Amino acid sequence: MSDHSQAGDRRWAQRALARLRREAAAAPPVVLRRYPLPSSWGVSLYFRDESRSATGSLKHRMVRRLVEDAVAREEIRQDTTVVEAAAGNTAVAAAYFAQLIDVPFVAVVPGKTAQSKRERIEGYGGRCHAFDPPAGIYDEAARLAAELDGHYLDHFARAPHVEDWRGQDSVGAGLLAQVTAEEGRPPAWAVVGVGTGTTSAALGRHIRYHDLPTRLAVVDPEHSAYWPGWVTGDPRYGTGMPSRIEGIGRPRVEPAFLPPVIDLAVPVPDAASVAAMRHLATTTGWSVGPSTGTNFWGALRLAHRMRAAGEPGSIATLISDGADAYRGTYYDDDWVRGKHLDPAPHAATIDRWLGPS
Template identity: 25%
Template sequence: MNVQSIIGDTPLVELTTFDVPSGVRLFAKLEFMNPGGSIKDRMVDYVLADAERRGLLRPGATIVENTSGNTGAAIAMLAAARGYRAVLTMPDKVSKEKRDALRALGAEVVICPTSAAPDSEKHYVSCARRIHAETPGSFMLNQYDNPLNAEAHFRSTGPEIWEALGPAVTAFVASGSTGGTISGVSRYLKQRNPAVTSVLLDPVGSVYHRWFHHGVLDPAEIAPYFVEGVGEDHLAQCMDFSVVDDVLRFTDADAFAACHHLARHEGLLCGGSSGANVWGALRVAHSLKGPATVVTVLPDSGGRYLSKIYNPQWLSENGFGPGATSERDDDL
């Protein structure tokens, strides 16, 4: 047995402390229980295995990728296990815990300004592409535009959800950046039952919400937000809107409030994207009449955000007063 062999088959638990309509059940897949600590383990392992089979990734090569942290952790873990070098670029809003974890696994980390425009040389995606071009024999996953990203979830996450719940699944809800999770899982579930509803969650400051509803890509909408690993400042080719039925917009406060409820009442210490996913799942749950089952994923652990989401001083300094993350009964 090796580290790759224990990726996937994560537990699916029912969330029981939230106020939902009678007959509506809420389930969450604990993706932070993957060995690298996040849902990104699935995609990275799948893409690297494909690259190795096709001779695109050779022994001792360098893996280069842009990441908000979790993809980087998966790359660093698997690079160490398989004997590759890893060079990872990330925006400076990424938590210190994530940066330190990547370095501990032997990866080289290049920090780029979060404020850099998508077409700027300083943008973390542009930086990764430059390093890849300058490094002979290197391999770049290109997670935002690689169809294998969504295929990984079509072949693993989606089937696992269906195996556990089957036709009971009414809706799948998840935030997205690359779009791999929402696209792959939704495509699989809809193939099993076309009536399954798929809902993408998008943070204020990202472009997906307006693009989905109005077909407009407005640079003026791009703005900073604190939740990591979700939303985007450009359209990722991996995002398949043809399998998405609706896009809901959330705020940092929405996500963080759900995080605190998960920790204090469900015993689940999760990251901001998990909070966003649960907030969205609750919104969808309240639109349904039982019997119905809403499923989401908890992409990573709150242990990577102790200096931020779970730090009262950080919350206060960034405008999240006591009311911003307190449990609001009308929403949760």
């Protein structure tokens, strides 16, 4: 590579990184929402609302860091095609940031990916490359990136290395700081779902590094490997089945998942996630996605336990994304019945937990 070409790449990288910094600086403040538990409980429940990001989910921040890192390493240059294996919020955020720095983006998606999901990616200038079987999209993304002389984001492998678990800039650290400022002390519990494993691993290490009294609980949907992997201590545990709750759950334990920093793992029935998501929408007006329902179920279960034990304190969790992408699925009764999910018994459990003791 000539000196002139290297200088051109450096100038482009500086401009791209400046755009990414400006985008981060212009982001609206992250709102902390309080769920209205009865004051007599002595327990407070808070949600950090990540749905207000430009692409509507907590994946936005993670993908920005991945792109910043790849640009700084010169793995993404001005003529590089960015490739990712994803069809949901990660792919949408990757398309957004690729468009921001003016490089092409291709999302490798399963063949049955809904048109509405493809349109969200394409709305930011991305292109969808369909591939089956779904479990093969990761190898296909790596192959396609090599064929195009592009860059495979590979968020499952790379996200843990760009998350600052010591500082205050991660999602989990921000959640703890906001609740601490509101309550005057750290939360008793933090509750998060597990997708790549990055958020829980960073949060758990942050708690221990700063010697905080907060305990960390992870919530895990059906068919996911994280809860049984945590219980058995098997880092290679696999279920061979995909999660039905978008954004969290994996058929295998991903390398980023760190069981030693987790105090409690809570299995959550998929129908309970749907019931909890809908409960939040009807009682608070918060429009949230299904993984937030999973968070709420786990947090409410802990709040019920703290109430019964007479243990005061607060619980901190996340609104992972908004409801817009799920109007035709988790909020649609016909779709839910088609997936053989019955939220009604779990809605009754929520009412019982919130009722008089």
